[in-house]
Structure formats: structure tokens, C-alpha cells
Amino acid sequence: MNHPAPLSELPAGKNPALRVVPMPADANVHGDVFGGWIMSQVDIAGSIPAVERAQGRVATVAVNSFLFKHPVMVGDLVSFYADIVKTGRTSITVSVEVYAQRMRHSNECVKVTEATLTYVATDDTRQPRMLPTA
Numbered sequence: 001m002n003h004p005a006p007l008s009e010l011p012a013g014k015n016p017a018l019r020v021v022p023m024p025a026d027a028n029v030h031g032d033v034f035g036g037w038i039m040s041q042v043d044i045a046g047s048i049p050a051v052e053r054a055q056g057r058v059a060t061v062a063v064n065s066f067l068f069k070h071p072v073m074v075g076d077l078v079s080f081y082a083d084i085v086k087t088g089r090t091s092i093t094v095s096v097e098v099y100a101q102r103m104r105h106s107n108e109c110v111k112v113t114e115a116t117l118t119y120v121a122t123d124d125t126r127q128p129r130m131l132p133t134a
């Protein structure tokens, strides 16, 4: 059975790392947005606080978890909220939460995806680099 998505609200007092509207070219054969498009945007959104923390280039080393809880539709306004949840010697782990505002349906807001990714600060030779002091 297809359960209706529970309505949500955008996180109060937080700025999204990224806001994007998917286009018809981002849809799968059923007309909903392709999961690979969402993964790509999540990777970009997560890298933004990682690059800021690393003060330079980073590479994605791991996608630790990824949950597509509800579909994203063409024309939704999709907001990606990215927060650093852990840092190590060279690594930065970021939680990304994704909300879709259904612009064609009274602006309803649904939390659609949650993911956690790890980035590694890298040097000019693409080797791991120690994080600068926070």
C-alpha cells in the first residue's frame, strides 16, 4: 500500500547548503526524480561544510548511509541541510537531510532523504591531509 508522506517543516533557524529544482531531464522512466540525481546533490551539499572545515580540497571516501524515504518530483523545491557530525585526523563526517516542497501542491513540505557521508581533506597530490585546528 502507498502511504501518504507525512508533512514536515523546514528546519527552523538553519540555512540549507543547497536548494535546487529538478527538471524533467532528472526524472526516471516513471516520471519521479532519479535516485542518482539526489545522491549527486547530497554529495555536493555535504562537501560544502567539509570544504569549509578542511579549508581546502576534500574527496568523498564513504557513503555511510542513505535512505530514500519519499520520492522527489520534478518541479519540487529541494533543500539540502548539511551538518558536520564528526571529525577525525583527516576525515569529516557530514549528515545531510533533504526536504522537498511540492510547489504544485500548496507548497507541502516532505522530508525525503537522510544520508551520512565521510570526506577526507586532501593535499595537492590527492593524499590525506591533517585537518587544520578548528
Ligand SMILES: CC(C)(COP(=O)(O)OP(=O)(O)OC[C@H]1O[C@@H](n2cnc3c(N)ncnc32)[C@H](O)[C@@H]1OP(=O)(O)O)[C@@H](O)C(=O)NCCC(=O)NCCS
Binding pocket: 059, 060, 061, 062, 087, 088, 089, 090, 091, 092, 118, 120, 122, 126, 127, 128
Ligand atoms: C580519499 C582518499 C584520498 C583517502 O586515502 P586513504 O589512503 O584511503 O586514506 P586513509 O586510509 O588514511 O583514511 C583517511 C581517513 O578516511 C577514513 N576512512 C577511510 N575509509 C573509510 C570508510 N569506509 N568510512 C569512513 N571513513 C573512512 C579513515 O578513518 C581516515 O580518517 P581519519 O584520518 O580522520 O582517522 C582515497 O581513498 C581516495 O582518493 N579515494 C577516492 C576518492 C574519490 O575519488 N571520491 C569520489 C568518488 S568517485
